[in-house]
Amino acid sequence: MNGCYHYLLLLSIFSSLEKTISINLPNVTIQHICEHDLLFIKCSNINETIQIIRSMYGRTSQRICNYDLTNQINYKTCANIEQSKYQTKLRCQKKSSCQILIDNTIYIDPCGLNISKHFEIHYRCINFDEICFKLIHNCFISKDLKCIEKIQEDYSCQCPTTICEYNYEKQLIGFIENTCSSENFQGIHWPKTIVNKGQHVSCPYPCIGQIFRFCHMNNQWSKPNYTNCQCPIKKFDQLSMHHLAHSYIFQCNFWLINRLLPKDNQCIFEADEHDDNNSATCLLSAFEKMSFTFCLSFSIDFKNLGFEIFLPINNQRKFYLPSIYHEFKSQFGLNQIFINKIDNSYENLPMMFIDIKNSSSIIKSFILVEQSNNLTSIQTANVTVIFNHRSSELRYQCRAYRSTNSSFQINTSDIFFTCQLLCSNGSHVICQCPFYNPFMHYVLQVDTSISEDNFELLMIDNDLKDKCLIDSFNKSIQQSINKIDYYLKKFLLFQQKKLLAKKLIAFIDLLIDNEDEWLNRNLYSKWNIIIRFIQQLEFIGLQLIDISNSFISINKYIEFFVNSQEYENKNRSIIISINNKINSTFFIISKLDEYLNINQSSNKLNSHIINLNIKQKNLENIQIIFRHLNPLNNSNQISTCVYLKNIKK
Known part of the structure; x- marks a missing residue:
């Protein structure tokens, strides 16, 4: 017959800890189970689970699990306390019920096989969430770390990080201050x-x-x-x-x-x-x-950061950022942005502009925000961005990032659009980019995928066509000639001299076609401009005279030949014949005679202006044929070939 003995003891007798903090807990239940019998525990309240307080496996009494008292088993006590408690907690702690077969399979035998054992367990059923909260709270009030350690061991309560402080090894080191x-x-x-x-x-x-x-x-x-x-x-x-x-x-x-x-x-x-x-x-x-009822516009522009808010006035479709430092800044002294609304339905929406002027000379960032009343990514504007920089690098690329996290920091994983590069020189870069509502970044990055020569040729072309200007386009021939002189000073530094020459010649050809600019000038001014053109074309020819391959550049008014075997223009009005095969350049300029022929003047230029550069200084038998439409027998004029040498300003 199996024996089972139950004892009910008050908590106040055994637990000095709980007595100290005066928390009322359920009574402890004690059971004794004989070896090879089954331990079964079950909590009756659905909100309560088992707390293991103490256990023992061995022999501590001659009366427990010994039915024939005349046969004394052993007067010596033997007990397994720590290991039995550990194994029991693994199987029963914080469970609503559990059962364990009591034998040497789970518990270490402290007595030997010849001595029968019994199992003693102390437990109770409690609401752990409620009890742990109260115990930890009272330990926190008393600032007693040993109190926390005790309840974590006995009740398996974990002190929350809002109350207890742990080190990187998750060891308890103190309390969080209540501040x-x-x-x-x-x-x-x-x-x-x-x-x-x-x-x-x-x-x-x-x-x-x-x-x-x-x-x-x-x-x-x-x-x-x-x-x-x-x-x-x-x-x-x-x-x-x-x-x-x-x-x-x-x-x-x-x-x-x-x-x-x-x-x-x-x-x-x-x-x-x-x-x-x-x-x-x-x-x-x-x-x-923000209330935009009476707010027109305001801006804050700082040394390191700037932000401004725009509100279009009177259906304004194109506007740019004002600056509180306007009277101090140069033309491209500050980063700028110009916004052109693309649809009437968006033209009156306010926009916020944020300029991050970081210390890096390589990357600058603009952030543009439109009022987020339309969360879909619809293009509502085109923006022209001017990045001011102090870098000698010219190979820039502008990117427009459609940010997804509304952050001042750029995430390269965000979707971006490549902007159209309009200009890049030693002071600023100009790009045209799209704006997709509601949030965009505009960033300047170095583009190393293109060679320096190819990129600079592209930028020279943009500069000559005045794409580096925003507010006003300067159409002055004098300013344009100065631009050509600027690039001729750097001519020897270019590897692709023929390509640069063709761009400069085509630009001069374009300036000749600007009749309005010519008609408003006096004869003296016209001659000065013509002389400048001749000097520039002659300089280009002298720089190309030693190239190994020949090329021909045919424009509307300028025809340029380098080491060509046939020196004649496209309508064969001028033909030059040279007996020897030599390195030479030859160009003609047409239409300039129209600008110089004035009715009141007796001196008229009836032929094209011609220039021939030959590397060999002494050369004989050069034949020049001019074809004209004036019959000599019907005119008193005598055709004359004029040799102009060393034309200067």
């Missing part, structure tokens, strides 16, 4: 403060007084109260106000910003008290909530 942690909020430092207490700090300059915040019991700060701050900003000018705002606008201190902005601006910024302190999130949230 609101120190933080920099809206550009103001708030020190660590005990819960249920208030904290005062000085108002930000130029305001005087104190700001108040309260530390709640949940360790969270309240919203700052600026009621006692007085801001005497009338004694400051607007430029000074913008400088003062430098440390506040990107820290989302909209209370101060709304006081620094002019009162008649009516551009009010509001931030939700639940918004985080991230400048991107905060600015975008405030932008969405």
Whole structure:
């Protein structure tokens, strides 16, 4: 017959820990099970599970599991306490029920095979969630780490990280202080403060007084109260106000910003008290909530950061950023952006522009935001971006990133669009890019995939065609000739001299075709321009005279030959014959005689202007044939070939 003995003991007798913190727990149940019998435990309450307090496997009494008392088994006690408790907790702790066969299979035999054993267990059924919370809370109040260690061992409670502090090895090292942690909020430092207490700090300059915040019991700060701050900003000018705002606008201190902005601006910024302190999130949230009824436009432009908000006026379709430093900046002294709305339905939407002027001379970033009333990615504008830089590198590429996380940081995994590069020189880069609502980055990057010569030739072509200008296109022939002279000074540095020569010749040809510019000039000015053209073309010819291969450049008014065997223009009005095969260049310029022939003048230029450069100095028997339409027998004029040498200004 199997024997089973039950004892009920009060908690106050055995547990000094629980007595100390005065928590009422259920009574402990004690069972004795004989060896080879089955232990079965079950909690009757659905919200309660088993807590193992103590167990023993061995022989500690002659009366337990010994039915024939005349046959004494052994007077010596033997007990397995620690290992039996460990094995029992593995199988029963925090379970609603469990059963274990008591034998040497699970428990280590402390007595030997000749001595029969019994099993003793102390347990109870408790609501662990409720009990652990109370025990840990009271340990936290008493600041007793040993108390926490004891309940974690006995109750398998885990002290939460909001109360207990652990090291990197997850070892308990202390308690989390019941405070609101120190933080920099809206550009103001708030020190660590005990819960249920208030904290005062000085108002930000130029305001005087104190700001108040309260530390709640949940360790969270309240919203700052600026009621006692007085801001005497009338004694400051607007430029000074913008400088003062430098440390506040990107820290989302909209209370101060709304006081620094002019009162008649009516551009009010509001931030939700639940918004985080991230400048991107905060600015975008405030932008969405901004009242645009009377707000025309305002800007803040700083040394390191700048942001502006636009509101188109009177159906304005094209506009650009104003600058508070406008009177100090050069033409391309600051990064700029020009926005051209592509559809009437979007032309009145406000736009926010953020310029990140970082210290790098390689990459600059623009961020453009349109009011996010349309969350779909629809192109609503084209933008022309001017990046100012101080790099000798010219091989730039502009990219337009469609950001997905509304962040000032660029994520290269975001979708981007390659912009059209209009100009790249030693001071600035100009690109045309799309804008897709609601959020875009515009970035300048070095493009090493193209050779320096090919890229520079492309940029020279753009520069000659005035694509490096934005506000006004300068059509002055004099300015254009100066541009040509600039590139001729760098001519020897180019590897692809023939390609550069063709571009410059084609540009001169284009200038000759600008009749309006010629008609408004006097004869002296026209001759000076013609002489400059001849000098430039002659310089190009002299630089190309030693090339091994010949080439012919046929334009509308200029025909240019290098080492060609046949020197004649396309309508055969001029033919040059040279007996010897030599290195030479030959060009003619037509139409200039029309600009120089004036009715009041007796001197007229009836033929094309011709230039022939020969590397060999002394050369005889050069024949030039001019074909004309004036019959000599019907005119008193005598045709004359004129040799002009060393033409100078």
